[in-house]
Amino acid sequence: MLSFSFYLFQPLEQIEDIFRLVAQLGAKQLFTSLHLSKGQELRERKKLDHIGQFASRYGIGVVADATPAVIARLSADADITTVLGRWGIVGLRLDAGFSMKEAASLSNQMSVVLNASTVTERECKELASYQADESNVEAWHNFYPRPETGLGRETMLAQNQLLRRCGIETIGAFIPGDAKKRSPLYEGLPTLEAHRNADPVYAYIELTETYGVNKVFVGDLAVSDGVLRRMDWVRSGVIPIRYRPIVGAGWLSLVETVHTNRRDAARDVIRSVESRCSIAWPQEALQPLPPVPRRAGRITIDNERYGRYAGELQMTLVDLPPDDRVNVIGEVIEEDMPLLRYIRGGRRFCLIRW
Structure with missing residues (x-):
């Protein structure tokens, strides 16, 4: 599931736009933070009502x-779950200060989200000892401005393995945006440092x-x-997969479709099943071109000299x-090269001209 975040410093119009977008994407949850400055509670409670x-809606x-x-x-003196429910809050991601006993108690009323980046096996066992409702317990990693x-x-791999050993199956994490970064640093909000400047x-x-x-x-x-x-x-x-054409030809539009890597995946190339069984290549596309080195990420078509393989599309x-x-x-554009490793045997991919 892909979803988004909103923050209380944003105008209500922007926040509603995010709700609308997430609904269109079919997601069911949004993330926000309730870390507030003292003295702003009344103003923020009014915003939370909206x-x-x-x-x-x-x-x-x-x-x-x-x-x-x-x-x-x-929440002042009111029941916490009643107040949070009025604000559309169905779960709490518990920051520092909550005990495992409190977390267990909350899990019997609403969704409780542990800090996946820091939780220990001892804490997971302690939570279970207080009879937490396991169906309401998740763990989400931090983001790092x-x-x-x-x-x-x-670290992420080890923490996720720990969580699964403890019976926590739903794990969340964050990726950066590429259009509008959040203040105050505007440096992205990823969980993994390797994703800070990565394509979302x-x-x-x-x-x-x-x-x-x-x-x-x-x-x-x-x-x-x-x-x-x-x-x-x-x-x-x-x-x-985004790519840049090397040849100029009208028939290149035939390349820009959904392909399936053969189930018997090759070591050196990704082979399109559809390219030889369902794409009707014009003769022009199969005429030999001057041979050039096929560096990793090149998109190729076997020409007529390859006999029965003529018309096979590959990515190196x-x-x-x-x-x-x-x-x-x-x-393939450089930013999408890391995606090639995920096109395993039987996996579908599409080529998008960039």
Whole structure:
């Protein structure tokens, strides 16, 4: 699941736009933070009343990061779950200050989200000992506004393995946006430091497919329309690959479709099943071109000199030498090269001219 975040410093109009977008994407939760400055409680409670109306209107629940002190200031003497429910808050991501006993008690009333980046096995066992409702317990990682402070891949992998050993199956994490960064540093809000300047689509795929993350949230304020369009492909099970043509030809539009890597995946190349069985190449496309080196990420078509292989479209995974039976027609853009490793046997992908 891909979803987004909003923050109480944003105008209500922007916040509603985010609710509307998330509803269109089919997600059911948004993330926000309830870390407030003292003296602003009344103003923020009024804003939260409006947010509760958005949550009801669009069918989206809010999970809020909060400390016990903030919850006490916001809810005053009222029942916490009643107040939070009025604001559309269906879960709390528990920040420092909550005990495992309190977390267990809350889990019997609403969704409770542990800090996946810091929780220990001892704490998970303690939570269970207080008879927490396991179906209401999740764990989401932090995001890290300051450069050089995000998690390393080994840390995330180890923490996720710990959580799964403890029976926590739903894990969340954050990726940066590419359109509008959040203040005050404007340096992205990733969980993994390696994702700070990464393409959001790649960051999403790596979190879900390598680390088994179930819920991915954009920590920043916005992503570009291009990211949203490519995420449409990802949600349908297709990995979008952007490429630049090397040859100029009208028939290149035939390349820009959905392909499937052969189930018996090759070591050196990705082989399109459809290119030889369902694409009607014009004769021009199969005429030999001067051979050039096939560096990793090149898109090729076997020409007529390859006999029965003529018309097979491939993407190279490693550097290969020139071959006068193979035409090089395009190249994957550098930002999408890491995605090639996820196009395993039987996986669908599409080529998007960039």
